[in-house]
Each structure stands twice: as structure tokens, then as C-alpha cells.
Amino acid sequence: MRDKLKKQEQKRRINIQETAVSEQANLLPTLVLGAGAWGTALAMAMARNGHETWLWGRDKLHCAEMQTSRENAKYLPGIAFPDALSVVDDVHKALQNCGHVLISVPSKAFVESLQMIKPVLAATTPVSWATKGLAPDTGELLYDVARSVLGENHPLAVISGPSFAAEVAANLPTAFTVASEDGDFAKQLAGLFHSPTLRVYTTYDVLGVQIGGTVKNVLAISAGISDGLGYGANARAALITRGMAEIRRLAAALGAETETLFGLSGIGDLILTCTDDQSRNRQLGLAIGRGLSVDDAVKFVGKTVEGMHAAREVMLRARQADIEMPIVEQVCKILFEGYDPRESVQALLCREQKAELTPPVN
Ligand SMILES: NC(=O)C1=CN([C@@H]2O[C@H](COP(=O)(O)OP(=O)(O)OC[C@H]3O[C@@H](n4cnc5c(N)ncnc54)[C@H](O)[C@@H]3O)[C@@H](O)[C@H]2O)C=CC1
Numbered sequence: 001m002r003d004k005l006k007k008q009e010q011k012r013r014i015n016i017q018e019t020a021v022s023e024q025a026n027l028l029p030t031l032v033l034g035a036g037a038w039g040t041a042l043a044m045a046m047a048r049n050g051h052e053t054w055l056w057g058r059d060k061l062h063c064a065e066m067q068t069s070r071e072n073a074k075y076l077p078g079i080a081f082p083d084a085l086s087v088v089d090d091v092h093k094a095l096q097n098c099g100h101v102l103i104s105v106p107s108k109a110f111v112e113s114l115q116m117i118k119p120v121l122a123a124t125t126p127v128s129w130a131t132k133g134l135a136p137d138t139g140e141l142l143y144d145v146a147r148s149v150l151g152e153n154h155p156l157a158v159i160s161g162p163s164f165a166a167e168v169a170a171n172l173p174t175a176f177t178v179a180s181e182d183g184d185f186a187k188q189l190a191g192l193f194h195s196p197t198l199r200v201y202t203t204y205d206v207l208g209v210q211i212g213g214t215v216k217n218v219l220a221i222s223a224g225i226s227d228g229l230g231y232g233a234n235a236r237a238a239l240i241t242r243g244m245a246e247i248r249r250l251a252a253a254l255g256a257e258t259e260t261l262f263g264l265s266g267i268g269d270l271i272l273t274c275t276d277d278q279s280r281n282r283q284l285g286l287a288i289g290r291g292l293s294v295d296d297a298v299k300f301v302g303k304t305v306e307g308m309h310a311a312r313e314v315m316l317r318a319r320q321a322d323i324e325m326p327i328v329e330q331v332c333k334i335l336f337e338g339y340d341p342r343e344s345v346q347a348l349l350c351r352e353q354k355a356e357l358t359p360p361v362n
């Protein structure tokens, strides 16, 4: 009886996989721009589903190495590329022939990537990105930046959620969210990734997903600082919870759905990055808390730390919206004004007494 059930389950799984692969096979290839950790892991996830995926990186030598070794030894060593993944040299040709572009570069290179694809891309090719952050200086949401550079005709989507590249590449169970105002595109994009190890949810709330994914990086720096100072588990939990209140205030002020912030791209990613040492934002905070100067901590981590880039812009958006974000404010003071992390924690503790919840007014 047990064997029969096992066989039925195996058959069901094979059927699901075959359906997914045959549906995806009808789609034109996806071009992933950015051969760092995340771009590569996402490309591998699609290719494992049988979807033809092209990976492009700006570093020609790195790309040549990947073509020969069939792995990204620089960012994800020891994990072989699936057959459906190819590393491409000619980005213009790939842009002209792909069915979808996924941008996975750091936020500081996002506009540059859009400007590169704009003149070459067919008029209605969908564009998605996995970049987390805001436009440098202006603090604009990347969705707005993409609309303004690409115009109205390209369906757009954001990929976000609690997902370390190394774990996705290693095929460990993961869930994340795809957000788009175009429901069909959201479903199609989610389908490219969805597999027995990768659950992909869809939403229309592009605003909430972007805010959660951006602010959690700044908060992960604060959690790292607190842990680096040795302040303990209570302090970390307080920072995560009060940090969540800051995300919620900013999101509400900008018009996002509160529910999104309690989903994968909000609390999910906040917990992940504030608590696990794989997070580069947390690593930066830990190094600062343990006594390194900000410059030395940046060198020590030596990788993309989006919270460092987003902190000022998040604060700018908070001031424009006239809301308080005291943890983000203290992170900015430590990162850019030379504040001692201990003074900053004191400043947070010495804030006036507040109610967590007040009774509703009749
Ligand atoms: N690594 C992770 O686990 C995750 C990363 N992300 C986000 O994905 C984005 C990319 O991060 P990672 O891949 O981790 O960074 P990374 O540091 O591993 O790689 C970034 C890549 O972008 C390339 N790059 C930089 N400027 C470029 C440009 N102008 N044009 C083309 N390529 C350029 C670099 O050469 C490098 O290969 C970030 O916004 C990050 O927050 C999101 C979720 C998970």
C-alpha cells in the first residue's frame, strides 16, 4: 500500500515537472544581466526548470572563466551550471533575441543597465529586476526609474524576498515574491522559477515589496552593529520589531499595502538578513560593532552592501513623508557622520517613552 502511494506521488511529481518544463519551453530565453551571486543563482534556478537562460556579466574575463568551467567560481564556487544556462558575450544580440530581461546588478548600476538595454530591446519585451535599493541621491523607487527610462510599453516586475544566493544555487528550499502591476507577467515570471524547492508567490503591490526589500538592508546593518557590540538577543529582537514599525510607517506613508510587509518581502527578508551571518549588510554592522571604522568595515566585507547605499535615501524619503525612522537615522549617523555606535544605541534608548498601541478613539 505504502509503495503504491509512493509510486503515485512520484508520478504526480514527474507530471508536475513535465508540465512546468513544457509550458516554459514555449517561452523565449531569459537574459540575466549581472553575473554576481544573485544573478547567477536566479539564472541557475530558471535553467534547472528547463528554461533557456542566458547570463551576461560586464567582466569579460570572468565570463570566459564561467564558459570554460561551467560554474561561477568567483561567487558560487562548486555548483555546476545546468545545461540550459549559457554565458553570453554579445549582449546586444542577446537583447534582440531574448523574451525577457532580468536585471541583477547593484542599485548604483541600475539606471546604467536600463540605459544600456533601452535602445536595443524590442518595444514590449518584459523587464524584471532582483536589485534591492533606491536610486542614488533622489531615493526614487526602482520601479519609477524603470518606467521613466523604458516608457510605458514594457511589462515590469520586481523579485524580492528572503533568499540568499548561495542557498538558492545549492537548491535549498526557498520562497520569494514576484511583484508586478501586470498580473499575467507576474504569473509567467513566477512560473519560470517555481519548482519543488523554490516557491514563488505573486503580488501586485510593487511599492510594498520594494520598500521592504530596501529598508531591511539598513536595519540588518543596525542588528549587526548591536550584535557586534555584544548587546544580546533581546536587543536584536527589539531592533527587528521596532525596525518593522519603521518599515510599516514609511510604506503606509508612500501608499503600500500593510499586508505586504508581513509577507516574504517584508518581515521574511527582515528576519533573514538581521539574524543570519550570510547577510553582507549584517556582516558590515558586525564589523563596525566590533570596533572597525566604517571604511575598514567596508573593506573587510568587500562585497555589495546595499544598506550602505540606501540608508541616506531612505532617510530622505522619511523626511519628505514627515515620518520618524529613528533606527535608520542612527545608522546614517554611524555610517556618514562618524557617530560612535554606543552613542547611537544610547540615543535610541533615551528617546521619550512611547506607547506601542493606544486604545481606539470612539
Ligand atoms: N546575493 C544575494 O543573496 C542577494 C542579492 N540581492 C540583490 O541583488 C543585487 C545584486 O547583488 P549580488 O548579485 O549579490 O551582488 P554581487 O556583488 O555578487 O555582484 C554584483 C555584480 O554586478 C556586476 N555589476 C556591477 N556594476 C555593473 C554594471 N554597471 N553593469 C553590469 N554589471 C555590473 C558586478 O560586476 C558583479 O558581477 C543587489 O541589489 C542585492 O541586494 C537580492 C537578493 C539576494
Ligand SMILES: O=C(CO)COP(=O)(O)O
Pocket (backbone or CB within 6 Å): 132, 161, 162, 163, 164, 165, 217, 220, 269, 272, 273, 278, 279, 280, 281, 282, 304, 305, 306
Ligand atoms: O537580500 C538578501 C537576501 O534576501 C541578501 O542580503 P545581503 O545583501 O545582506 O547579503
